[in-house]
Amino acid sequence: MLALRHFMFRILVLAQVVGIYLAIAYGWPWLKHLQTSTLQLDQRLDHVQVQETQDTQHTLTMLHQVQTDPSLRERWLLAEIGYDLHIAEQQLMLGRNPAEVLPLLHNADGLAASSRDDHILPLRSSLAQDLLNVQSAAQLDIPGTYLRLHAVASRLQQLPMNLVPGRSSTPVRAVSPEPITQGWKQLWQEGMMHFSHLISLRHPSSASGTLPDELERNALKWHEQALLDQAIWALLHRQNAVYQQALLDTEQLLHQHALLYDQASYQAIDNELQSLMALSIAYPQLNLDRSLKTLDSLQLGQDTP
Known part of the structure; x- marks a missing residue:
């Protein structure tokens, strides 16, 4: 038993000696490298501090001059x-x-x-x-103008239609638009003419009080919303011609069907449209x-x- 203890003690001492040797053999070069790197960093830091001092002095000299x-x-x-x-x-x-x-x-x-x-x-x-x-x-306040257009569109969608003098069942004949040379205007007019063939809005012509039916109300509100959406698009893209034309078409549509609306609300919306049309949204050169x-x-x- 005593011999076994002596053997284990010798093994432990040998392991410690080997560990110390390995630490010296491999750790000492790494420690030297670390010391060298630290010394180089100190030298670089000193150089940077000297350069910073010189730059500061140069700046102060320039400011004084x-x-x-x-x-x-x-x-x-x-x-x-x-x-x-x-x-x-x-x-x-x-x-x-x-x-x-x-x-x-x-x-x-x-x-x-x-x-x-x-x-x-x-x-x-x-x-x-x-x-x-x-x-x-x-x-020009672009966000504010956008909010004003959106408010007009919302008011038109929520605006109730009043009783009007009775209407004949004869639809109004579509009036041919004047020749338009610009592409987008021509496409827009053709689309509106095609839409008018599908749904016709009738005008007052007799003495009895009636309301436009739901299909006609929806068609009118859709048309108004489409024009104001076009004006909003033109505002965001700074297309002044499209903006002015869309608002002008909206105003003409309102005038054409003025009797369907409450006159006070109609006049307020018309005044707001006039104010919006007075704006020029194009960036000047x-x-x-x-x-x-x-x-x-x-x-x-x-x-x-």
Whole structure:
């Protein structure tokens, strides 16, 4: 039993010796590599800190020169204004909403206002004119106009039809539309003519009080909804001609069947349609050529000795 204990003790000691040897053989090179990598990282960090200090000093020197040297300050200022103007010009060329360009123009005008040089006044004058043009184009509220169109469509769908003087059973003959050369208008008129052959809306012609039947009411409401949906589509795609034509057709349809509606509600909807038709939803052709040309002339004057 004692011999077995001595044998196990020797095995344990041997295992410890082997473990220490393996740790030294394989762990020491890894530890040296780790120490070398740590030293290299420390050296790189020191280099970065030195470079950062130099860059900070250079920036402070440049700022001091800009603040003390009027010509250099004006060059710096014109460069910042030019950056804002070129970004704004690119956004206008891409067809962006003019409202998104206004912050850039206001920032450029604020930079120009901070200048103490009277030579920059022509640039402020050009900026003021361009700002006025962009502000005028940015006044259209697309979400608000969409909600107004949607509200008109909802009111028309919910608007009850009043008793009207009696109607003859003779349907109104369809009037041939004037020749239309534009493709979408022609297709729309042909579709409406085909629809009128299927369902005819009759007009008042006698003294008895009746209501239009359900089929006629549904046909009229469908027609109104289709026209307003077309106006909404045109609004979202900034197609002013389609927008105006759809609202005009809606108004004419309402006038044609005015006696079927409550006059107060009809007049309110008609006034809203008139207000919507007064809007022009097309983006005007905007550019900042005036301000950019003035800026180029100022920068060229600074470069000329």
